[in-house]
Amino acid sequence: MREIFTAIKRTPYQSFATFFTLFLTLFLSLAVFFILTFLYGMLGYVESRPQVTVYFQTQTSENNIFKLKEQLLSSEKVLSAKYVSKTEAYEIYKKLNKDNPLLLEMVTSDILPASLEIFAKKPSFLPEIADFLKKQSGIDEVNFQKNIIDKLLSLTSIVRKTSIAFFAYFIITTIIILISITHFKIALKKDEIELLQLLGADRFYIKKPFLKEALFFGLLSSMVVFLIFSALFFVVRPYLQSYLSGVSNLSIDFGFYNLVIWPLTLEFTAASFLITTLFGVFISIASTLLATQKYIK
Amino acid sequence: MLDWLKFYETMIVFENVIKKFPLGNIALQDVSFEIEDNEFVFLVGSSGAGKTTILKLILQDTLPTSGTVMVNEFDVSSKKFHHTEKLRRNIGFVFQDFKILPEKNIYENIAISLQIMGISAKEVKNKVKDALDLVGLNHKEKVFPVQLSAGELQRVAIARAICGDRKIILADEPTGNLDPKTTWDIIKIFKKIEGKKTIIIATHNTDIVNSLKKRVLILKEGRLIKDIRKGGYEL
Incomplete structure (x- = not known):
């Protein structure tokens, strides 16, 4: 941890840029994930009527x-x-x-x-x-209710297609930004990397600090996103409750498991947290791996 | 796998080594010599004579255009040699510009050469202490490089190079940036480890070479012009 904090202190602007890029991507992704799951839940609900x-x-x-x-x-x-x-x-x-x-x-x-x-x-x-x-x-x-189902189906389809385009755009943009930031950090540590190579450090040893930092930022940003999103969700919860007053519950059927999404369950909260964290860590580690692969020879 | 547990009598062999750079400059021309295990050798010659190129070839930092470079019986001039990291873990390198990391303290600068080998923290602590004792800086382990003189920085670099039981010590103009008194302090450190490691010092300091009476390899325009067993030289 001390190593990570030292690295953050040495490159504060790059570290903030990494955090905010990940934060924005994860926040918007989580919002889209919630919208999609609720739409699918609504579709399942209407179909079951x-x-x-x-x-x-x-x-x-x-x-x-x-x-x-x-x-x-x-x-x-x-x-x-x-x-x-x-x-x-x-x-x-x-x-x-x-x-x-x-x-x-x-x-x-x-x-x-x-x-x-x-x-x-x-x-x-x-x-x-x-x-x-x-x-x-x-x-x-x-x-x-054919019209309602048809409308909901077409809305879900539009949101799904838009989400795929949105995710593709955001993932690519985020990865490019994170690669550039990591490249900059590698350039700043050029002398240290050269020295380590001359001393006989293997590639993984040289890449390890960058990967540790990526893991840290992936976890930190996803946790902050989840906390802020949860707080916002509790603010809008009364409005959602009154909107869905006649609906006893919304769920998504995965075939092997029926995930109840409304009223909010522990399973759905845990699944959202897990997905956000895994996505955050994946995107952060993947970009760093790509950057270190390319720039540390 | 490199079998570094076994050390051969002949540690370094250069056989008809030619090194040409892409633009056609010739750094080494048909250079051949052998260096025994634990031998102390000076590599001398004016700037551009090929001293640094020889050190880089031993470190596998560059490959020869033709010829063979063997280190402890391993052909490090071959493109098929893929154990550069393991090779370098047995070689300590001392640079003219010290290459000390400014944001790490003295202890950390030395410890880095052991940490890359995956040595335990306790062992690192003991080995760094021994190295600091050897170079006379045991009271300065928490100090940062900016607080040290050039001579002290070079001593840190030597401590880093000898740490971790590195078998070969290569020094490229280690006294190039130092005053005469500090230069002799540095040479005394090399004398302390003489006979325990193979030491190759590239220098053009005639005073040191002449007074130590060690083996001297004299290079001129990329050619090995003299190999003096116990001698000195003149520029």
Whole structure:
């Protein structure tokens, strides 16, 4: 550590330049990472909601509803259809409005409609199913979320492509800046490097102080970025909470593991920290390795 | 692997060595000589005679255009010789301009030559102490180079060169920047290690060479013109 601090004291401007370059890149990368994970979480959430919800008129009998359900299930276009009775609808309503007694007093189970929550086998079947339902008798309203999913999919795709371009640009720029800074540091230590070579030091021994410094800056910048980002996240958390008030949780399914991202979990926080740290250390060490490989012969 | 545990009687061999620089300047022309283990040799000649080139060839800091340079039976003139670091760990080098790192104190400047070999901190401490004792600077280990005189700096450089049981000591004009009294102090240090290491001193100081009566290799315009076993020389 003493060696690293001495090196920082000897080249303060280069050290600050290294820190701030890494800080900026890691901060923006972490922000993009959060935006992407939340968008994917939202997409997963919307996809897990009923894709078509059909509300029946209050006088429609349960028998008719069940007949329609059977008809839908036998069509081979519907994956599942869940019946929500008036009583169940009232229970859901009560749960959602438990903090508002006035709204609870105004509504009874009689006035809430029964509904069917339908999942299609393919999103392309959704308009067809919706059209079929609209033509049936006893139907009050048909909602289907294809547009929302499509919009979210296209937004996620745009953000993902922009992020890739952004990451590529930032990684290349950061590496070039860090290589230049390391080159400058190598030039400042030219006499010492020449002497070490004459004394019989191997290449790794000569590169080691530069790599140690790179590791230090990679770790330091990623930790500072994570701390500042966490503080900012807690500032915007109440706004996010009110925005996502109806959403019980957001998660990303990796197949082998389902990572819950909202409400904020320890796993997601740890994963974000780990990714930021690894990215910071990788970018810092990789640039230093490239610079030392090129300039220390 | 270099077997430096075994030391041969003949430590350095130059065989028909020619060194030409890319622009055509000839630094060495058909130079041949042998230096025994623990021998004390002066390499003399005017500036540009080829003294430094010979030292650089031993260190494998440059390769000859043709001919062979052998150090402890290893052909260091071959492009296939890839153990430069190991070779240099057995050679201590003393420069005219000292090459002492200004931001490190005396202890650190000497210790560096041992740390590169991966020697333990405790052993480094003992070896640096021994080297400082030998050059008479044991009370100045915490001092920084800027606080030392030229003679003291050269003594630090010698301490660094002899540290770590380096078998060969090469000195390129080690007294070039020093006054006559300090010059003799430095030569006394070399005399202390005489017979324990192979010492090659490149110089054009006739007083030293003539008074020590050691072997002298005289170079002129890249040619070895005389090899005097116990002698002196005149410019």
